[in-house]
Amino acid sequence: MAGEDDVPPESKLTRSKQRWAREGKFLTGKMVRPEDQRLPPGQHLTRDWPVLDLGLTPEISRERWRLDVYGAVENPLYWDFSTFLAQEQRQFVSDIHCVTTWSRYDNQWEGLAARDLLAACRPRDEANFVVLYSYDGYTTNLPLEDFAAADALLAHSWSGAPLTAEHGGPVRLVVPHLYFWKSAKWLKAIEFLDKDAPGYWEMRGYHNRGDPWAEQRYSE
Ligand SMILES: Nc1nc2c(c(=O)[nH]1)N[C@H]1C(S)=C(S)[C@@H](COP(=O)(O)O)O[C@H]1N2
Numbered sequence: 001m002a003g004e005d006d007v008p009p010e011s012k013l014t015r016s017k018q019r020w021a022r023e024g025k026f027l028t029g030k031m032v033r034p035e036d037q038r039l040p041p042g043q044h045l046t047r048d049w050p051v052l053d054l055g056l057t058p059e060i061s062r063e064r065w066r067l068d069v070y071g072a073v074e075n076p077l078y079w080d081f082s083t084f085l086a087q088e089q090r091q092f093v094s095d096i097h098c099v100t101t102w103s104r105y106d107n108q109w110e111g112l113a114a115r116d117l118l119a120a121c122r123p124r125d126e127a128n129f130v131v132l133y134s135y136d137g138y139t140t141n142l143p144l145e146d147f148a149a150a151d152a153l154l155a156h157s158w159s160g161a162p163l164t165a166e167h168g169g170p171v172r173l174v175v176p177h178l179y180f181w182k183s184a185k186w187l188k189a190i191e192f193l194d195k196d197a198p199g200y201w202e203m204r205g206y207h208n209r210g211d212p213w214a215e216q217r218y219s220e
């Protein structure tokens with residue numbers, strides 16, 4: 001099972017990001033609503049696509065990749081890549097907002113809608129939270145309602161081509177309405193829980209929810 005013991009040693013960038021969280025770096029104190037402005041407060045637009053991770057890139061082939069869905073669900077799933085691809089595939093276009101202040105517009109994703117995954121695994125009544133586990137030891141947590149957003153998906157392709165390893169291929173989560181640290185790369189498992197369970201960054205000073213429009217960068 002996705003172990004908590006295999007978290008990699010902290011890189012220099014990871015230590016800097018923890019320090020920024022302590023110091024409140026990048027906070028503007030401004031508030032805007034999405035209908036007023038496309039770019040959330042304190043963000044700037046980038047045309048390239050930066051790579052951010054814990055300093056290692058797991059090389060998981062599509063052949064070796066598995067997705068384990070378990071916990072408070074009626075129908076636990078354990079899918080290989082061809083079973084994943086056999087589900088209904090959808091294309092979404094969305095913006096990326098990273099807590100380190102870059103945003104990237106109009107990303108074209110293809111994959112399994114989170115809502116379609118929920119229909120397949122059928123969360124039980126007591127399921128209120130999900131935890132995402134990744135092949136690099138990363139974890140992140142979401143309320144079930146955020147995971148169930150209409151535009152959230154488990155993506156295998158970007159701009160019409162398979163996701164590269166550095167951006168989280170074979171499969172990553174994309175939850176566009178929250179800061180991008182919630183979008184787990186190299187997705188390995190999804191656990192449904194009755195209680196919340198903070199993940200890697202949420203335990204290291206990042207906000208538990210991470211709404212870019214409310215500038216929820218760091219915990220108080
Ligand atoms: N497995 C895993 N997923 C992760 C991370 C990570 O370190 N490991 N970093 C998060 C952070 S902080 C960001 S900003 C985005 C970066 O995704 P990108 O490298 O494709 O831009 O991935 C998120 N998902």
Ligand SMILES: [Mo]
Nearest residue numbers: 052098099181
């Ligand atoms: Mo990030």
